[in-house]
Amino acid sequence: MGSLEWAADQAYEDGGDSTIVIASGVDVIQEYGLSTHGSLVIRAEGVSAGERATITLLEDEVLFQFDGGDEENAFVLLDGLDLRYAGEDPYRASGIDTGYDVCMTVLRDVSIVGFPDVAVHLESSWADAVRFIRVVLAENGFGENQPAGAFTMGGEGAGGRVLIEDSVFRDNVSPGIAIDGEDNFQDDQGIHISRTLFQGNGAGSESMSGGAISAPWIHMDTEFQGPILTVTDSVFIDNIGNLAGGIAFARAYTSEDHQIRELVRISGSTFQGNAVTEPVRADDPAGATAIVIDGDGTAPQNTFRALNLMNSTVEGPPGTSLPGISMSGIAGALSIQHSTLVNAGIGVLGADYAATAVELRNSVLENGVEQPLRVTEGEGDPEEPASLTITEEHMAYTVAPEAIEPGPGRVLVSDIAGLQLGDLAAQEPCQGCLGLPVRIPEQDSPLVDAAQPSELATDQLGTARPQGPAADIGAVEVPVIAGQVALLEDVTVSEGEDAVFTVTRSGGSDGEASVLVSTSDGSAVAGEDYTATSVRLSWAAGEDGPKTVSVPTLTDALIEPEQTFTVSLSEPSEGLALGEPSTVSGTILDATVPGADGDADSDGDSDADADADGAGDGAADAAASDADAATDADAAGDGGTDATDGGTATAKPGTDPLANTGSNGGGGLFLAALGLLLGGLVVLLRRVFAGQASRSSEL
Structure with a gap:
């Protein structure tokens, strides 16, 4: 692996893309600082996956000194780097110095720790001058030079916007940020700091200083309207x-x-x-x-x-x-x-x-x-x-x-x-x-x-x-302690009954409260097995306790296994929490299955079903009994003799009993099968008519 100087030369050579990539986890030992002329990107190889590389300076110099050279709109990007100082001369060693002809400097996922002088210095930059994203400046500024701040802007300062986001300025001997100059900002730009921590930063050499942010000299002589400094959602401690x-x-x-x-x-x-x-x-x-x-x-x-x-x-x-x-x-x-x-x-x-x-x-x-x-x-x-x-x-x-x-x-x-x-x-x-x-x-x-x-x-x-x-x-x-709402339990009903679900408000009753209760399909289908329901339950201020929602279930003529749908809570009002359970199941049992909810039928057509069971089912059972008897008798003759009405037949081993050709044996079996078929048809027709009658009465 070559040095940073060699890598920079390669990046600039023959119109290259001006990018230096450092293998993740590598600590590059830099005896002297690096000066560049033109745009440059230095990043860790695995930065997109959160990986980083380290660059350590040994001598009392500036680690990176950037200027734009002859390039218009030159920029600098450092990404996924930890910059450190390990020298023995605690005087002027600093991290980054950006010259007046660099239009933009971006630090992303960068830490700059332990430099005796400034961590970052910006001198008379323009356009979108600086952006810090998840940057840490810590334990800098302890040298004999007594720098004005860990991050300083001087001269004509920044003509564009300075954005500092999700960053940390911690335990710097000098102030965290120092602004010193005339006509620092133009075009309604200024410094914007958000979600950033300033902790344990101390005063530098200036008498009119602030521990976290110091602006000892601000002179606006342009059409800049401000604010010069905007701070949001940030913390200043000690x-x-x-x-x-x-x-x-x-x-x-x-x-x-x-x-x-x-x-x-x-x-x-x-x-x-x-x-x-x-x-x-x-x-x-x-x-x-x-x-x-x-x-x-x-x-x-x-x-x-x-x-x-x-x-x-x-x-x-x-x-x-x-x-x-x-x-x-x-x-x-x-x-x-x-x-x-x-x-x-x-x-x-x-x-x-x-x-x-x-x-x-x-x-x-x-x-x-x-x-x-x-x-x-x-x-x-x-x-x-x-x-x-x-x-x-x-x-x-x-x-x-x-x-x-x-x-x-x-x-x-x-x-x-x-x-x-x-x-x-x-x-x-x-x-x-x-x-x-x-x-x-x-x-x-x-x-x-x-x-x-x-x-x-x-x-x-x-x-x-x-x-x-x-x-x-x-x-x-x-x-407001609006409390929480939760469903009580799963519910099981026979088809045709309403499934009643209970929702309870508890743990507070400040203010009005409401929650949406809605159904969704499982094996049960809305419109065929139950009625889709979406209801907003409301409680008045000071009111708590249970409220109910009814979900109608529908009858049909089919013999089906149990079917389920889901009832869920959503969209609670402001301050109201969703407790557990916020989702329960509704189970529908088929009303034609004996033992469902303790009755043979619970859909209101018990007479029709009783008739069908008493007549049609009886005929079918008789026919089935005849068929079973014939089949059992035939099956028993595995190589023996079947006794029939006046005749005998001999079945060879392995011969299908239905192939017997005795004078009455085949006819009896046919009649038994026919009786079974007709009986089942009667049951089916009666249930269809009964279901239609039930739906007509509901309409």
Whole structure:
């Protein structure tokens, strides 16, 4: 097997497909870094089957340094690789450095672990700049160079969209992501992070940093409308920064004539246990455990929404004096909807010479015994007045905020126990990627059904909102305990009877409930043996117990074995579970079989059957008796003599008894067989007429 340098030369030679394939399970030892010029794909051989290859760097260099060379729209794809550093010089060794002329960098199923400097650096890329899919960046940034982050974007940054999905940033000494530059984004692109974990990442060398995501310098001078950062369904745990434990956007501003629609949008996410070190500069804002948006007072701001927090949970360290969220020196709105903040107040310093707004709706704001909302209006003058507006609707507190008059639907209790919030615990979300830590209030919490209608149709866990008559205050809806429904047992009836099936609701009766009960064929066929049935059973709020569904069975003139069909439950209403069994069988016994359900006949035509049994069956039995007697007599003459009415006949051994030619023997046997045939015909005709009469009476 050749080196990576040899493989790259082969990939570029004679217009090759620019692809390097590494055998799965192989550890490629790379003494020095690899520089490339043009598009390149490096992947593990069995990546489609989940297999991976490892590349280990030994020297203090950049493992992969990519640039586009003379190629237009150059791209880089790494797939199914584990990148490691095993050198002894903990200074500048880094994983990937992408130059300004690479249009797209895609990392899929890649881990980058243990590099002293940055794991991935993006310098002035354009188009769809970066996509991380199931990427792990861990234990990077410990070198003497003190990098700004595990993944950094600098210079003119990313002109296109940065997508990070289902990834992990863990235990990096520097922040997980660092953004530093001017005009970073254009064309409504920005950074989009979803279903990603940031845990245990620490502050780097910048004073205005966030432990998980740090943007110490953001200047928008293009027509970009934002959001710059969108975070959904992600978790931030135990990160530490100089300005914010979680996310810090500092020195964010635009030119005076440029308005940003949104700066940061966060939904469905949890911040837990994030902390702040002592500020490096005396003039730094106080900071916050989770999120800081700081305009730095550099220029008048034109931001419609600086922070839009929705369906999220913010939990600060116990006893902290810092707010969970802080916004300072930036015009626009801080909007919080359907979120739960515990040990995490809000701090707002209004922008100078501009308007700042705080909008609080349907949320819990709990900060121990401290004021949950601390605000300071910015400076102004008659020509450029500053203003600070605060509104609240359907908010819950343990301490009434002094900065605002009570709004509609306010809930105020004496302490956190009165909110009955439940414990903070990881829950498996609908996405199935991360265990989102949330607080699920108790059933009798004052938050239940206390919110006003909202455009947020689901809660942080993806549960439909509302669950009850109204939505709940906070990030999580209290699930309605609608209970479960189950069928009771299999049912057996004779044909012509109704098969009655019982469905029971148990284990809860909150809200209305319903379930579809339907039949399907087995050996019994709908329309011939039973009537197809599809019925939705309903229970009122507070109602439980059994309900029944009847399935009519049909009679016929055929003598058949028992036949079966299936009854199943499906389409339960919201919150209602299907118990066991959710499928049972219906068995139909033939009514003409003696002993079926204890009667010779159960289809209502017993007289006709009795006549047929008494007359036709009697004649048939007599004929059969004659035939049996003749046959037995013949069979007994295996080589002997049969006695007949006045004559004798001798059958040779092995001769068919029916071939006897005595004067009366053949005739008697013929009459017996004829009697048997006629008797059976009479039975059949009577049953046909009886069945027709029964169907006529039903019609």
